[in-house]
Amino acid sequence: DTEVTQTPKHLVMGMTNKKSLKCEQHMGHRAMYWYKQKAKKPPELMFVYSYEKLSINESVPSRFSPECPNSSLLNLHLHALQPEDSALYLCASSQEGLTIFEAEAFFGQGTRLTVV
Amino acid sequence: AQSVTQPDIHITVSEGASLELRCNYSYGATPYLFWYVQSPGQGLQLLLKYFSGDTLVQGIKGFEAEFKRSQSSFNLRKPSVHWSDAAEYFCAVGSYGGATNKLIFGTGTLLAVQP
Numbered sequence: 609d610t611e612v613t614q615t616p617k618h619l620v621m622g623m624t625n626k627k628s629l630k631c632e633q634h635m636g637h638r639a640m641y642w643y644k645q646k647a648k649k650p651p652e653l654m655f656v657y658s659y660e661k662l663s664i665n666e667s668v669p670s671r672f673s674p675e676c677p678n679s680s681l682l683n684l685h686l687h688a689l690q691p692e693d694s695a696l697y698l699c700a701s702s703q704e705g706l707t708i709f710e711a712e713a714f715f716g717q718g719t720r721l722t723v724v
Numbered sequence: 725a726q727s728v729t730q731p732d733i734h735i736t737v738s739e740g741a742s743l744e745l746r747c748n749y750s751y752g753a754t755p756y757l758f759w760y761v762q763s764p765g766q767g768l769q770l771l772l773k774y775f776s777g778d779t780l781v782q783g784i785k786g787f788e789a790e791f792k793r794s795q796s797s798f799n800l801r802k803p804s805v806h807w808s809d810a811a812e813y814f815c816a817v818g819s820y821g822g823a824t825n826k827l828i829f830g831t832g833t834l835l836a837v838q839p
Contacts, residue, residue: 612767641826650814650829651768664826698767713827715760715767 614699614716622724623689629719631682631699640682641713642674643698651698657682689723696720726751726819728830736836737805745800745833747789747815756818757798758827759789763811771813774798785809810837 612633621627631640638659643651656664657676671693673685682699702713727750737743749755756775760768772783779791789800798815815830 614767648832648834650832652829653826656826696765700768712770712773715769717767718765720765 612699612701612714612716614697614719616719617717618720618722620722620724621686621689623691625689626685626687628686629684629697629699629721631684631701631716632680633701633714634680635701635714636679637701637703637714638679639702640676641700641702642682642684643700643715645696645698645718647695655684686721689721691723694722726755726817726828728815728817728828730813730815730830730833732833733831734834734836736838738838739807740804743800743802743805743809743835745813745815745835747798747800747830748796749798749815749817750796751817755798757789757791758816758818759783759787759798759800760814760816760829761785761811762814762832768814771800805835805837807837807839810835 615630619627640657642654644654645651653666654668655674660676660679671688675683675685696718698718699716700713729748731746758773759771761771762768771787772781772789774781774791781789787800787802789798791798812832812834814832816827819826819828
């Protein structure tokens with residue numbers, strides 16, 4: 609199994625809503641990532657978890673709250689988002705303990721988020 | 725700071741023609757370089773990667789890339805393009821910093837394939 613599964617595939621939410629994005633992998637990877645990708649732009653790193661601990665937060669606004677409940681799951685909790693937060697949110701995972709670049713990063717298909 | 729430049733925003737080639745997508749990087753040491761492909765509305769798939777050794781790297785789907793240190797380039801090539809290759813292609817460099825390394829992506833090249 610070399611898949612990273614993201615749910616839901618599409619999400620429309622109001623600015624006062626609370627929602628969560630979910631990411632799951634069963635490859636035994638211990639590094640997991642959230643990326644944000646606006647239309648026609650490259651992915652931008654948001655968060656990195658290493659061994660279930662947050663290791664990188666790229667100065668992401670607090671309305672985005674990541675959570676890594678176990679080594680296979682990564683969540684992104686959303687609250688009070690703005691329309692400009694509409695984007696494709698990508699999850700990825702890779703081995704850890706090795707240099708990351710000796711290990712491939714596997715990406716999910718993303719969640720297309722629209723904030724209205 | 726590490727950076728990646730993809731000079732071509734959009735390229736159109738005819739099916740069966742050869743392809744070269746350009747990528748230039750800025751990095752102080754030996755870089756770790758990657759090419760990813762993204763079909764519309766999809767995630768990213770790794771085509772190939774370069775860490776060290778042979779400067780010509782073979783990837784999936786018939787792609788290859790050549791690392792040229794003197795030119796700070798890592799161009800992606802394919803001898804004969806298929807219609808299914810139409811997608812966005814991202815070059816990326818590995819960046820060291822903090823507890824975990826991360827990828828820095830270029831702005832992407834959108835490939836269109838004409839029949």
